[in-house]
Amino acid sequence: MLAAVTGAFSYSGAAITRDLRAAGHQVRTLTGHPRRAPDDTSIDVRPLDFARPAGLESDLRDVHTLYNTYWVRFGRGGVTHELAVQHSKVLFDAAARAGVRRVVHVSITHADRESRYPYFRGKAEVEEHLKRTGVSYKILRPAILFGDSPNGTTGVLLNNIAYLLRRFPVFAVGGKGDYRIRPIHIDDLASLAVTDDTENMTVDAVGPQSLPFRDLVTAIKRAVGSRSAVISVPGPVIPLLAGTLGLALRDVLLTADEYRAMAAGLADSPASAAGQTRVTDWITAHADTLGRHYANELSRHFSDLTQSA
Numbered sequence: 001m002l003a004a005v006t007g008a009f010s011y012s013g014a015a016i017t018r019d020l021r022a023a024g025h026q027v028r029t030l031t032g033h034p035r036r037a038p039d040d041t042s043i044d045v046r047p048l049d050f051a052r053p054a055g056l057e058s059d060l061r062d063v064h065t066l067y068n069t070y071w072v073r074f075g076r077g078g079v080t081h082e083l084a085v086q087h088s089k090v091l092f093d094a095a096a097r098a099g100v101r102r103v104v105h106v107s108i109t110h111a112d113r114e115s116r117y118p119y120f121r122g123k124a125e126v127e128e129h130l131k132r133t134g135v136s137y138k139i140l141r142p143a144i145l146f147g148d149s150p151n152g153t154t155g156v157l158l159n160n161i162a163y164l165l166r167r168f169p170v171f172a173v174g175g176k177g178d179y180r181i182r183p184i185h186i187d188d189l190a191s192l193a194v195t196d197d198t199e200n201m202t203v204d205a206v207g208p209q210s211l212p213f214r215d216l217v218t219a220i221k222r223a224v225g226s227r228s229a230v231i232s233v234p235g236p237v238i239p240l241l242a243g244t245l246g247l248a249l250r251d252v253l254l255t256a257d258e259y260r261a262m263a264a265g266l267a268d269s270p271a272s273a274a275g276q277t278r279v280t281d282w283i284t285a286h287a288d289t290l291g292r293h294y295a296n297e298l299s300r301h302f303s304d305l306t307q308s309a
Contacts, residue, residue: 158183184277
């Protein structure tokens with residue numbers, strides 16, 4: 001069976017691609033980063049060119065299932081969440097015209113058309129459009145991803161918390177840090193994505209642990225042997241600190257909306273666990289390597305105009 005993955009060389013896309021190939025499927029990727037393809041890859045590489053809907057339709061013919069990880073984490077330059085919504089609609093419409101039988105789409109917990117946050121509003125609009133195409137769908141809603149991807153990258157949030165804890169004497173947490181997060185391991189997300197099912201479904205793709213953000217930071221601090229003091233600061237200070245550190249690191253460390261959404265509980269879910277890997281167990285097992293190197297989001301994703309989850 002032929003499967004198409006947007007961003008097969010990206011973080012979550014690489015994990016999904018690995019599992020598809022292990023199950024014996026042929027994989028075609030639609031990617032905005034074709035230069036990431038290894039010279040010896042057996043994956044069929046096609047451009048993810050939203051300006052050519054007919055080309056997308058042609059590239060999706062004979063595809064049974066489309067696995068979509070395309071999105072933008074934050075706006076930069078001409079790349080916005082609103083543009084990502086339009087691009088996603090173009091992709092899903094092309095899939096419907098091409099006769100794709102099923103779409104597995106990576107969304108976000110608490111996607112909501114009424115959300116104050118463009119990320120969550122946009123994800124909800126994309127979900128609704130996918131449903132209107134009439135193509136069978138599975139929507140996976142993770143909050144935060146962690147773990148090592150087959151392409152050699154690691155999840156940004158946990159790694160960069162560890163990086164800062166290893167190098168700075170103080171780590172600031174907004175308020176009490178009692179807002180909870182429910183991360184899922186990248187392998188668990190991939191397993192959910194490739195599971196052979198046919199019903200239309202929307203699943204909160206969350207792991208077995210919901211823990212306060214401050215407890216997550218403390219667990220990472222303990223694992224990596226950091227002596228950094230974890231202190232509480234007023235919530236509005238966090239985006240300012242993140243912006244200053246981002247300038248030093250030549251990256252976007254954390255946006256104001258990302259912090260506010262997390263502090264509002266949008267990285268948590270009351271749903272049953274859809275993954276098996278406990279984040280604190282993973283942190284302990286990877287203490288030697290976690291945070292040794294900084295994971296730069298700009299260099300990962302903004303060399304081109306598209307990015308994947």
